[in-house]
Amino acid sequence: MPAGVVIVGAGQAGFQCAFSLRTEGYDGAITLVGDEDWLPYQRPPLSKGCLSGKQDLDAIALRPAAYYEANRIELRMGCQVASIDRKRLRVALVDGGEIPYEHLVLATGCRNRVLAGFEGACYLRTREEASLLMDRLDAAGTVTVIGGGFIGLEVAAAAAGHGRRVTVVEPQARLMQRAVGPIISAFYWDLHTRHGVRIALGTTAAEVAPADLVVAGIGVTPRTELAEAAGLAVANGIVVDERLRTEDEKIFAIGDCAAYPSRFAGGMARLESVQNAVDHGRCVAAAICGKGRVYDAVPWFWTDQFDAKLQMAGLSSGYDVQVVRGDLANGKFSVCYFRAGRLIAIDSMNRPGDHLAARKLLAGGLALTAEQAADLSFDLKAAI
Amino acid sequence: MASAGDFVLTVHDMTLFSRKPKETVSITYISHAGESCTAAVPVGTSVMEGAVSNSIDGIVAECGGACLCATCHVYVDEACLDILKPIAEDEEEMLGNTFAKRQPNSRLSCQLSVTKELAGLVVRTPEAQQ
Numbered sequence: 001m002p003a004g005v006v007i008v009g010a011g012q013a014g015f016q017c018a019f020s021l022r023t024e025g026y027d028g029a030i031t032l033v034g035d036e037d038w039l040p041y042q043r044p045p046l047s048k049g050c051l052s053g054k055q056d057l058d059a060i061a062l063r064p065a066a067y068y069e070a071n072r073i074e075l076r077m078g079c080q081v082a083s084i085d086r087k088r089l090r091v092a093l094v095d096g097g098e099i100p101y102e103h104l105v106l107a108t109g110c111r112n113r114v115l116a117g118f119e120g121a122c123y124l125r126t127r128e129e130a131s132l133l134m135d136r137l138d139a140a141g142t143v144t145v146i147g148g149g150f151i152g153l154e155v156a157a158a159a160a161g162h163g164r165r166v167t168v169v170e171p172q173a174r175l176m177q178r179a180v181g182p183i184i185s186a187f188y189w190d191l192h193t194r195h196g197v198r199i200a201l202g203t204t205a206a207e208v209a210p211a212d213l214v215v216a217g218i219g220v221t222p223r224t225e226l227a228e229a230a231g232l233a234v235a236n237g238i239v240v241d242e243r244l245r246t247e248d249e250k251i252f253a254i255g256d257c258a259a260y261p262s263r264f265a266g267g268m269a270r271l272e273s274v275q276n277a278v279d280h281g282r283c284v285a286a287a288i289c290g291k292g293r294v295y296d297a298v299p300w301f302w303t304d305q306f307d308a309k310l311q312m313a314g315l316s317s318g319y320d321v322q323v324v325r326g327d328l329a330n331g332k333f334s335v336c337y338f339r340a341g342r343l344i345a346i347d348s349m350n351r352p353g354d355h356l357a358a359r360k361l362l363a364g365g366l367a368l369t370a371e372q373a374a375d376l377s378f379d380l381k382a383a384i
Numbered sequence: 385m386a387s388a389g390d391f392v393l394t395v396h397d398m399t400l401f402s403r404k405p406k407e408t409v410s411i412t413y414i415s416h417a418g419e420s421c422t423a424a425v426p427v428g429t430s431v432m433e434g435a436v437s438n439s440i441d442g443i444v445a446e447c448g449g450a451c452l453c454a455t456c457h458v459y460v461d462e463a464c465l466d467i468l469k470p471i472a473e474d475e476e477e478m479l480g481n482t483f484a485k486r487q488p489n490s491r492l493s494c495q496l497s498v499t500k501e502l503a504g505l506v507v508r509t510p511e512a513q514q
Contacts, residue, residue, distance in 0.1 A: 042448045049449070059433055060448075067439045278446060302452050309474070311452055352452055352474055356481035 002028065003100035005288060006091055008081050008226065009107035010034025012042065012274055013255025015062050016281025017105050022071045024289040031099055032068075033076045033091075038127055039065060040075075044274060046130040047151050048304045051137075051158035057127065084230040086248055103288050106227055106238055106246075106253040107281070110220035110272065115146055115205060121214040124151055133215065140164060140212035146205045148175040150303045152217030153188060157305040159215075160195050167198040169208050174201065179301065181316055183324065183335050184347050191308055222257040222270060235259060237270040242294045244284050252287070254280035264299055264315045264344070264362070275300045298362045300355070311355035314345030314362045323374045326351060334358075336373040343368045353380075360384045409503040413440045413458075416511040425498050431507060432456040432493035442509030449494040451475055455513040456493040457482045461506035465489055468496060484510030 005021060007014045010032050018032050034040065041060045049055030068075050080094040090098045112123045122133045133155070137143070143159045145152045148170030160166045168175075174185035175192075192199055200207075208214075224234040232246045233239040237259030244252050244260055255277040262269035279297035286293060301312045308331060319337035326333030326349075334354040337345040343366075346358035357380035361368055364384070372378045408424035411434055415421075425434030435443040435456075444455035451474050460468065468491065471479065475495045479486050493507065 044448055044450070055449075056428075059429060059437075061437070063439055064437050070439070274446065274448070302447065302450065304450060309450075309452065350474070351477075353477045353480055355452070356454065356478070 003089060003102045004029030004031070005103045005105060006031045006033065006099050006101040007105040007107055008033050008091065009109055009255070009257070010036070010040045010075070010077065011107060011109050011255065011277065012040075012062070013109070013277035013281045014105070014107035015040040016278045017107065017254060017285050018073045018281075019063075019071075020282045020285035021288060022073070024285050024291065026285070026289050028102070029074070030072065031074045031076060033079050033081055033093075033099070035078065035080045036126060036128075037078045039063070039068075039077070041127060042274075043125070046127065047124050047154040047158075050130055051124075051134065051155065052161055053158075057131065060127075081226060084226055084251075086230055086251070089250065102250070104251045105284055106251065106257060107255045107277075108223040108226060108238075108253075108257045110222050110256045112216070113219045113221060115214075115216040115218055118146070118205065118214050118216065121146070121216045123216055124155060125220065136213050137162065137164065142211040143167070143213045143215065144169060144208055144211035145215045145217060146208070147217035147219070148172070148199065148201070149178065149217055149219065150176060150301075152215070153192065153305055154303060155215050155217060156192060156197050157195070160192070160197050161306070165198075166196070167200060167208075167211065168192065169200045169203050169205060171202065171204050175199070176303075179316075180310075180312065180347055181319065181322055181335055181337060183322065183328070184310065184349070187328065187331075187349065188305065188308075191306055195306055220256070220272065222259075224257060227251075227253065227257075235268070237268075239268075242296075243287055243292055244280055244295055245287070252284045254284050260295060262299075262315075263296065266318070269299075269315075271299055273299065273301050296363075298359050300359055309350055309352070311348045311352060312345065313348075313355055313358035314343075316345035316347065319344060321370055323370045325354065325373055326376060334373075336368070336370070338370055338373075343373070346373075357381050357384060407500070409498060409500060409505070411498070411502065412504075412506045413438075413442070414506065414508045415440075415442050416509060427498050427500060429498050430494050431458070431496040431498060431502075431505070434498065435493060435509075440509070442513070443493060444513040445494060446514075447494075451478060451492060451495055454478045454482045454492065457484060457510055457513060458491055458493045458507040459487055459510065460489045460491050461508070462489060464502075464505050464507075467501050467505070471495075482510075483512055483514050 227238040238253035316337040321338040334348040348355040406426040423438040447453040
């Protein structure tokens with residue numbers, strides 16, 4: 001049987017690539033290799049629905065086992081790739097054996113940054129880590145979360161919702177600094193404070209008082225070792241071109257591990273999100289099926305904390321003008337970011353219609369003025 | 385007084401109980417092309433999760449059920465509309481932005497919690513979700 005597509009990494013990106021290969025009509029062999037023991041699953045519920053108790057850990061699989069069989073996708077779970085042989089077009093497995101490939105897709109994702117000096121700290125990236133965290137949370141009265149980013153704040157909200165006394169420690173001067181503007185950061189400071197969460201900004205882990213449970217959400221680093229050992233370029237991620245191809249035309253990189261040129265970032269971007277994983281997976285599946293296109297999807301993200309739903313479209317860093325649309329006081333508003341007169345991002349708080357309109361506006365590079373953005377009587381859809 | 389044998393039996397029964405499959409109701413998904421699939425969907429999950437766990441094409445559910453991508457849009461059979469809980473504010477806003485045209489019987493399937501009352505529900509998926 002001729003070698004087909006081998007996908008290393010069975011997270012959202014790897015799964016989507018296999019899924020889209022079949023829907024695009026790819027008929028060759030597909031092997032999906034993952035180092036976890038579970039069927040490929042969604043990660044967002046781990047820090048959202050599952051932790052707050054609304055969603056069951058058993059209900060997060062992306063597809064049932066029967067799907068893979070019916071679609072001839074060979075799943076190699078609990079399996080690690082040791083190396084890539086680019087000359088012989090094979091990957092070698094840690095437990096012995098090789099898999100030949102015609103196309104290789106690296107969807108290796110990230111690993112947690114480890115908090116030095118806190119051996120007992122919990123993390124939250126995998127299903128196992130989520131289970132452990134839920135068990136530890138059951139027995140804890142006080143919880144300290146190190147890191148005021150999405151994961152840290154989602155954990156803090158869930159723990160506070162379960163009646164725990166929670167402190168969030170963030171070394172930066174405001175919450176979620178990497179992802180959102182200061183208006184949104186301030187809104188979340190207020191939201192958490194109102195729910196009894198103590199927030200210590202400009203504070204490091206070393207200054208923290210002891211708690212029953214410490215959870216570290218201090219970011220992740222891309223897993224690039226396989227690519228690097230195979231001689232591929234690595235710079236904060238596996239370097240790919242605008243079609244997500246590495247310098248080796250047989251090898252692609254997708255999802256959290258891929259660094260790619262993005263017009264939204266104005267340079268190389270490496271994004272950690274479901275949207276990025278899904279759209280990368282689709283783009284590479286199309287390329288393998290001879291329908292290659294430049295990757296140009298609008299980045300979007302979301303976070304659920306308490307009763308607030310924040311949806312972000314575009315990348316706001318580097319804005320020079322920001323405009324509030326709606327009412328900060330009632331928690332239904334969007335912040336629209338502009339750079340040099342052009343819309344670059346919209347963060348929507350409990351305004352999902354604005355978010356979907358934003359994605360269309362940004363995809364089309366359509367004009368919207370700051371005055372229009374601020375005017376609630378102006379329907380954003382009218383600019384599309 | 386219970387004998388040792390009774391004790392073993394009791395434990396055995398408890399084990400059986402805990403493994404008892406969750407109660408399900410039957411839901412029918414009909415594709416745009418008219419292909420019909422009836423699935424047993426556990427009470428407590430959502431109509432969207434029932435579709436995904438049965439590999440029903442036509443429902444994308446990119447956000448995994450958070451009511452923020454509008455890619456699990458379905459048309460609910462008119463006869464079943466009354467048994468559904470009303471449309472909440474956030475679902476209403478997302479329904480204004482579906483890819484396929486919104487109809488009076490449009491719903492987001494991630495917002496339809498499966499209860500015993502939903503037994504026999506019929507939903508149709510649109511031609512495309514995005």
